[in-house]
Amino acid sequence: xxxxxxxxxxxxxxxxxxxxxxxxxxxxxxxxxxxxxxxxxxxxxxxxxxxxxxxxxxxxxxxxxxxxxxxxxxxxxxxxxxxxxxxxxxxxxxxxxxxxxxxxxxxxxxxxxxxxxxxxxxxxxxxxxxxxxxxxxxxxxxxxxxxxxxxxxxxxxxxxxxxxxxxxxxxxxxxxxxxxxxxxxxxxxxxxxxxxxxxxxxxxxxxxxxxxxxxxxxxxxxxxxxxxxxxxxxxxxxxxxxxxxxxxxxxxxxxxxxxxxxxxxxxxxxxxxxxxxxxxxxxxxxxxxxxxxxxxxxxxxxxxxxxxxxxxxxxxxxxxxxxxxxxxxxxxxxxxxxxxxxxxxxxxxxxxxxxxxxxxxxxxxxxxxxxxxxxxxxxxxxxxxxxxxxxxxxxxxxxxxxxxxxxxxxxxxxxxxxxxxxxxxxxxxxxxxxxxxxxxxxxxxxxxxxxxxxxxxxxxxxxxxxxxxxxxxxxxxxxxxxxxx
Amino acid sequence: xxxxxxxxxxxxxxxxxxxxxxxxxxxxxxxxxxxxxxxxxxxxxxxxxxx
Ligand SMILES: Cc1cc2nc3c(=O)[nH]c(=O)nc-3n(C[C@H](O)[C@H](O)[C@H](O)COP(=O)(O)OP(=O)(O)OC[C@H]3O[C@@H](n4cnc5c(N)ncnc54)[C@H](O)[C@@H]3O)c2cc1C
Numbered sequence: 421x422x423x424x425x426x427x428x429x430x431x432x433x434x435x436x437x438x439x440x441x442x443x444x445x446x447x448x449x450x451x452x453x454x455x456x457x458x459x460x461x462x463x464x465x466x467x468x469x470x471x472x473x474x475x476x477x478x479x480x481x482x483x484x485x486x487x488x489x490x491x492x493x494x495x496x497x498x499x500x501x502x503x504x505x506x507x508x509x510x511x512x513x514x515x516x517x518x519x520x521x522x523x524x525x526x527x528x529x530x531x532x533x534x535x536x537x538x539x540x541x542x543x544x545x546x547x548x549x550x551x552x553x554x555x556x557x558x559x560x561x562x563x564x565x566x567x568x569x570x571x572x573x574x575x576x577x578x579x580x581x582x583x584x585x586x587x588x589x590x591x592x593x594x595x596x597x598x599x600x601x602x603x604x605x606x607x608x609x610x611x612x613x614x615x616x617x618x619x620x621x622x623x624x625x626x627x628x629x630x631x632x633x634x635x636x637x638x639x640x641x642x643x644x645x646x647x648x649x650x651x652x653x654x655x656x657x658x659x660x661x662x663x664x665x666x667x668x669x670x671x672x673x674x675x676x677x678x679x680x681x682x683x684x685x686x687x688x689x690x691x692x693x694x695x696x697x698x699x700x701x702x703x704x705x706x707x708x709x710x711x712x713x714x715x716x717x718x719x720x721x722x723x724x725x726x727x728x729x730x731x732x733x734x735x736x737x738x739x740x741x742x743x744x745x746x747x748x749x750x751x752x753x754x755x756x757x758x759x760x761x762x763x764x765x766x767x768x769x770x771x772x773x774x775x776x777x778x779x780x781x782x783x784x785x786x787x788x789x790x791x792x793x794x795x796x797x798x799x800x801x802x803x804x805x806x807x808x809x810x811x812x813x814x815x816x817x818x819x820x821x822x823x824x825x826x827x828x829x830x831x832x833x834x835x836x837x838x839x840x841x842x843x844x845x846x847x848x849x850x851x852x853x854x855x856x857x858x859x860x861x862x863x864x865x866x867x868x869x870x871x872x873x874x875x876x877x878x879x880x881x882x883x884x885x886x887x888x889x890x891x892x893x894x895x896x897x898x899x900x901x902x903x904x905x
Numbered sequence: 906x907x908x909x910x911x912x913x914x915x916x917x918x919x920x921x922x923x924x925x926x927x928x929x930x931x932x933x934x935x936x937x938x939x940x941x942x943x944x945x946x947x948x949x950x951x952x953x954x955x956x
Binding site for chain 1: 915916918919920921922929930931933935936937939940943944946947949950951953954955
């Protein structure tokens with residue numbers, strides 16, 4: 421009998437746990453540890469953030485689903501990993517702290533045979549002075565944040581209806597933030613709502629980003645066929661914004677946010693400020709801060725994690741210049757190189773380098789997006805880790821054979837407005853592969869057959885399908901496994 | 906507060922859709938066709954990613 425412990429019940433962890441339970445005989449135990457009792461379809465938080473949906477539409481309680489599936493669920497956060505055990509416990513274990521009302525603060529050690537770390541990001545608001553919902557800006561990174569954002573938006577719209585003009589600042593709240601897609605989608609939705617509320621004429625939407633050019637999305641942007649040309653997503657994004665009277669500030673590192681003012685530095689080294697009435701700014705991400713100890717209780721956090729807290733996996737972490745980066749630097753199996761029974765998936769694994777070209781301002785401030793790990797790759801990688809562990813349990817092979825390199829996986833980003841069937845529109849972009857492979861596709865690093873962009877109602881229908889489809893799948897309803905990640 | 910689009914301002918350099926392009930984006934029949942095409946392309950991309 422083996423026990424597999426999954427840390428985190430987000431897109432990646434929930435997928436991994438579901439496949440482990442489905443494919444492993446019942447004698448093996450699958451344990452999920454996550455601080456939140458609910459699962460959240462994070463992409464739809466955007467709709468919550470503009471008041472088109474409620475948190476209940478994008479979340480559900482995990483307990484009953486796991487009970488039915490035969491997965492042990494502990495509402496707790498992992499604090500430390502002991503991959504060799506300790507002086508008193510011979511097996512590897514994870515130290516956890518309960519977060520449920522009933523046992524809040526209680527600590528427990530959970531032994532494991534295999535561990536998957538899918539703890540996702542720490543929303544690192546502290547990296548920018550004054551950033552975040554507890555301070556001076558809003559967020560849509562969790563359903564609760566999005567709900568508060570919708571409330572603030574409503575208030576701002578009310579003042580506009582009374583005749584006040586308002587400046588909306590949307591984008592990245594730090595020079596190293598990722599998830600530009602979410603900020604872009606929020607700006608797009610904001611425009612839709614302001615029009616719907618008939619106050620767009622009183623609004624100025626400003627998009628602020630750490631991207632070198634709009635449409636970089638932390639992936640260096642993508643090239644798509646459009647009107648007889650191959651165009652970069654810069655053209656696509658600038659056009660979308662111009663059509664909606666959204667202006668933009670690019671190559672910017674926001675370093676301070678005051679109640680109605682943001683301060684930023686640009687790649688050229690200039691320091692500027694912008695006043696706002698409403699600001700939704702995405703924070704940079706870091707690892708959740710798990711610690712690791714060896715059998716002698718010595719701190720081995722540096723062995724398991726890179727300095728920003730993401731877990732080391734089978735990537736090539738050698739520091740090298742942008743020109744020497746290769747698709748093959750990216751991890752394939754997500755197995756930790758030191759402890760072969762540990763895997764990391766989704767945002768929790770440490771990428772070998774960014775995908776966008778690293779840039780520094782003349783003052784030495786890094787201003788470039790860190791690599792995105794969006795929903796589709798997070799889920800595929802989660803499933804892949806599950807398949808590898810199943811092989812290890814069933815056949816005893818320590819060398820995993822299932823691979824899911826981000827240089828061989830695509831991603832779909834559908835930025836859509838309006839939750840109704842005919843009232844929406846969307847910008848859909850798909851890219852293959854996420855990490856460009858210039859050896860395979862010398863000109864742009866991508867397969868242009870699978871990399872495309874479209875604007876229109878059709879994309880909106882797809883986004884609605886994804887919303888309902890993924891929630892259906894995550895609820896493990898009949899034949900959930902037929903739906904692809 | 907709609908700002909006029911003037912020469913050399915940021916928006917002056919961006920492409921803008923024509924009225925016909927905008928019409929196609931919301932034309933249900935055309936979008937049904939597009940829906941089929943996008944789904945097919947996304948499915949192919951998914952299959953390639955799941956290999
Ligand atoms: C607003 C927004 C919109 C987005 N839109 C899209 C989109 O349209 N398409 C797309 O593909 N992607 C989108 N993304 C990205 C997508 O949400 C992420 O790629 C995905 O959620 C990553 O999955 P994950 O499992 O790695 O992390 P998460 O889904 O964040 O899950 C992490 C889990 O770990 C848990 N956890 C945290 N700390 C601990 C701990 N100490 N111990 C145990 N568990 C812990 C958390 O509670 C959570 O359950 C969006 C992201 C945001 C923020």
